[in-house]
Amino acid sequence: MLMRPLMLALISLAAFALPAAVAVAEPAAPATKGLAPVADLVEMVDIPYQQFTLSNGLRVVVHEDRKAPVVAVSVWYNVGSKDEPKGKTGFAHLFEHLMFNGSENAPGDYFEPLRQIGATDFNGTTWFDRTNYFQTVPKPALERALFLESDRMGHLLGALTQENLTNQIGVVQNEKRQGDNEPYGLVEYAQLAALFPEGHPYRHSTIGSMADLDSASLEDVKQWFRDKYGPNNAVLVLAGDISAAEARPLVEKYFGDIPRGPENRPAEAAVPTLSAPKTEVMKDRVAVTRLYRIWVVPGLLDPDFVPLDVGAGVLGGLASSRLDNELVRRDQTAVAVSADVQPFHRVSFFQVQVDVKPGVDADQVARRLDQIVAELIAKGPTADEVQRVVMSNVAARIRGLEQVGGFGGKAVALAEGALYADDPDFYKKQLLAYGRVTPAAVQAEMRQWLGRPVYALRVEPGEREAYQEAAPRAGAASLRPRYYRQPEAGENMMAPKPFQRPMPEVGTVANLDFPDVARARLSNGIPVVYARRDTVPVVRVAVEFNAGIAADPAKAPGTQTLMLSLLDEGTTSRNSIEIAEEKERLGAAISPGASLDRTAISLAALTPNLGRSLDLLADIIRNPAFAPGEVERLRARQLAQIANELTQPNAIAARTLPPILFGPDHPYGRSPTGSGEAEAVSKLGREDLVRFHQRWIRPDNATIFVVGDLPLADLLPQLEARFGDWTPPAVPKGVKDFASAPPAPQPRIVLVDRPQSPQSVILAGMILPMRGTEDLLTLTAANEILGGDFLSRINMDLRETKGWSYGSGSGVSLREDLVPFIVSAPVQADKTGPAIQAVMDQIKAFVTDRGLTPAELEKVINGNTRELSGQFETSGAVLGALRSNALYRRPDDYWERIAERYRGMTVSTLDQAARRVIDPSKLVWVIVGDAATVQPQLANIGLPVEVIKQP
Structure with missing residues (x-):
């Protein structure tokens, strides 16, 4: 489950009517002549909606959009990491994971039923201010999705087990290792500690500390659910092929019996100001020195937010920003720059980032950076700069909000407004503020907020400090394989249970109508x-x-x-x-x-x-x-x-x-x-x-x-x-040469020594006797069960059973010529050798004595046929399909015919497709990790080990 910020969605295109396209080959014109004015775009956007509130306090917002037979279901809870008390950091995010691990009437991993109904864009995220769960589903599967969301909202406690908690603590700690293991991966912790005083709700990271995660008890997380996850603490948004009249009886049916819970009142978090400028230097295994300038500024509801956001765009957000033009293009002392405002409910972060060109004096660049910021504050932006920032933002959001759901669609705009501002129309008010912002307003707010003491951080190449690891643990509550299934009629898989709610059937999902x-x-x-x-x-x-x-x-x-x-x-x-x-x-x-x-x-x-x-x-x-x-x-x-x-x-x-x-x-x-x-x-x-x-x-x-x-x-x-008048040059056209034969496979382990790595990145591969222009659908369908899906055997083993990885799998890497089979498994460093053996065992079993089961075949068929409408909801997805069809020499009606092809698959055909070409004995393994920790674990794998230094 991803943990990432969702920027405020600002516009909609539900009923968007704009002027016709400009004429062909227009003559040279002033910079803005003939362009659609930003003000016109802003005035015309709209997300019509209706809302109602159940007697238990659940707020429901419905947006009708009939462009595709899909509905986005998005549940936003008014709880995030800023609500965590001392000693329990990371609980909100840990609980997000637990809410995917099954409920009383839907036992097992929630990705299983979501995949079965053809959900797309499904996930959950946690951040400082909120936790959300979302999926876009075919209209005939809407009742199943509402059942699942309501069951984990109202019927979760009986399904919380110590086994699941132990496993998910391991998964979250590996998610933390995965982020921390990256260059600059420890910067966030230093920033939060420097910017916020002790006790401030935003002082600790959402991922939490290893020690706090280690200490989480089953009763702790149960009480967290009782205190935070009542219906009166949530907003449900339905956007897509549904009306409010259709939605209300369904929401009443599935959510109406859930009792109210305590109301979570997020802490009023003041915007802190440093008493004096603060400068720090960190060492990390990085290639270039990176400079940061950070201020805490008002949250997204504050009227100062929009001018500050525009100011950040002028400073370092545009391709033609002040920092780009001065440091990258003119001085050529930096290779990358950026500036943005990351918005949250109570506060935001105005952050500037500069990557110093290797060989250039970082002190010199730092002085020039501060001078450019000071000049912008002193003189303000030009009207043209402001206009370009606003137009760029508006256009990006127009393109992005073609989706009804996902990470940034129309459901997000409505939910954020309802949750934070008590107003689903907040996106519109915010967008109007962008349309009205002036250079003077930008200058005034930058002077007020960036005139305060700055936190200046420099990250230089060097040795990291010792990494704070988790306490030693077995790595899992159980090492037995876990297989998830739906209960049989009348079967009680979670006992004791207050009662059983019948899971609704999924209606017939029509075949995809791909554009002509x-x-x-x-x-x-x-x-x-x-x-x-x-x-x-x-x-x-x-x-x-x-x-x-x-x-x-x-x-x-x-x-x-x-x-x-x-x-x-x-x-x-x-x-x-x-x-x-x-x-x-x-x-x-x-x-x-x-x-x-x-x-x-x-x-x-x-x-x-x-x-x-x-x-x-x-x-x-x-x-x-x-x-x-x-x-x-x-x-x-x-x-x-x-x-x-x-x-x-x-x-x-x-x-x-x-x-x-x-x-x-x-x-x-x-x-x-x-x-x-x-x-x-x-x-x-x-x-x-x-x-x-x-x-x-x-x-x-x-x-x-x-x-x-x-x-x-x-x-x-x-x-x-x-x-049309473009003619070829006189030089011969390029032709790629695929005649060079790959070397014979030499199975071995190549260990790239990267000291101080809390996690090992494992890749393995072999070349298949196939080309991407051949029909590989059956093989890729078989691989979904082995490693190509969240619910695949490899991922469920390493992540959900053993708790060694945040996410692992395998893939048939399509390309025009020879196709490789690739395994990917980032795992905690002390489990590298056992993880390789576990993957070997999974692949060997899959292509020998433990092929697909009928239930797995059903999952492949249902998931791939029912998801098609959601898969091609956007014009970008359609464009990608046109291009891939051409690359792999597929017919234009490929995607309209694919559902029937899936329905014709059998266990035998999928088994044969995998066994014919996947040979685990031919895999070459690459590990990037700390050789001192990893190499002793490889002794019993049975493959030669070659150790090379980090490049």
């Missing part, structure tokens, strides 16, 4: 693949090239990444700042990127601003300047990125395994991040990048994929005007 796919060609032959989605006024375009990381020259890995990073950093007619400012005025997102097999420059544009957005996209793709000064700057940034990757345990593992499996000469035998190798990147010059662009980024190697709200007949002329 249309095709066309521009006059120069570029194919256009199009699907229409008119839910929001957004057009998504991906100009895709048959290149990818696999197209990198064998002796110069990282060439493509450097080339792509320069595309939006200057063209023959615009410099990098002008490009960034134009994107911000348009509210457009333009993102160059690459997978292993394809390269794409993607655009998400507001339909009213589509014309000028396409102008900018075409200029970036067709006319990059590759200015020598920009090449030097972006190369330094990429070298810093490589250095950072070599300090990150997951990145180290991901870099180590591919060349072992595929060999260094194979296109897939390189880092999947695409950043390349420092030695090669340091030698790249402008000519190398121009040559790569000419060979791969060209019209005879391109396909344009589009999903949007315009008819294709209206869209094609706009694409033709920007790309």
